[in-house]
Amino acid sequence: ETGVTQTPRHLVMGMTNKKSLKCEQHLGHNAMYWYKQSAKKPLELMFVYNFKEQTENNSVPSRFSPECPNSSHLFLHLHTLQPEDSALYLCASSQDPSGGVYEQYFGPGTRLTVT
Amino acid sequence: GQSLEQPSEVTAVEGAIVQINCTYQTSGFYGLSWYQQHDGGAPTFLSYNALDGLEETGRFSSFLSRSDSYGYLLLQELQMKDSASYFCAVREDSNYQLIWGAGTKLIIKP
Numbered sequence: 001e002t003g004v005t006q007t008p009r010h011l012v013m014g015m016t017n018k019k020s021l022k023c024e025q026h027l028g029h030n031a032m033y034w035y036k037q038s039a040k041k042p043l044e045l046m047f048v049y050n051f052k053e054q055t056e057n058n059s060v061p062s063r064f065s066p067e068c069p070n071s072s073h074l075f076l077h078l079h080t081l082q083p084e085d086s087a088l089y090l091c092a093s094s095q096d097p098s099g100g101v102y103e104q105y106f107g108p109g110t111r112l113t114v115t
Numbered sequence: 116g117q118s119l120e121q122p123s124e125v126t127a128v129e130g131a132i133v134q135i136n137c138t139y140q141t142s143g144f145y146g147l148s149w150y151q152q153h154d155g156g157a158p159t160f161l162s163y164n165a166l167d168g169l170e171e172t173g174r175f176s177s178f179l180s181r182s183d184s185y186g187y188l189l190l191q192e193l194q195m196k197d198s199a200s201y202f203c204a205v206r207e208d209s210n211y212q213l214i215w216g217a218g219t220k221l222i223i224k225p
Contacts, residue, residue: 042215106157
């Protein structure tokens, strides 16, 4: 596997379910991100991890819980979601941006539908 | 507040040239990025401008004017495969965050 992978690619869950999204990066990067993408809206940054430490939590509801056990893996635990949480959830990774060109590498995303 | 403005949709003809503009209002500025996203796909990096001027990479070029808080992506010799959404994003400070525009859907007609 190369790049950034995400599983599952599609997920349908009820509002009372608990599920987890998984992201893995094979690029040796030190930062990982969770984004929410809704139609015709800017990407919303949810969480940032730098060297496994959470550095940003952009006012995300507690029904979303991130976990970063090491610099290659990132999880997003979901529980008691709402229908408005239906969206594409993207994982990304990057190297230290201090080196100049700053590029984020994205996974294919998980299409989440909350019923 | 922080905001990036870009057109929601642009239509062009195959073989033509198209320019997608982006204006930004942020508290700081380190650089402007452009990403491409095909329907059902992941955003992929196109370019990053930290300094004023034009950067060229094949058929794609990106321009930045920091004094005008403005940039654009120029696509030449358009091909049908260029039909996608294009996002501008600003790196506002020394941390890892990007602030994103809402994206421009590029429609290419034969």
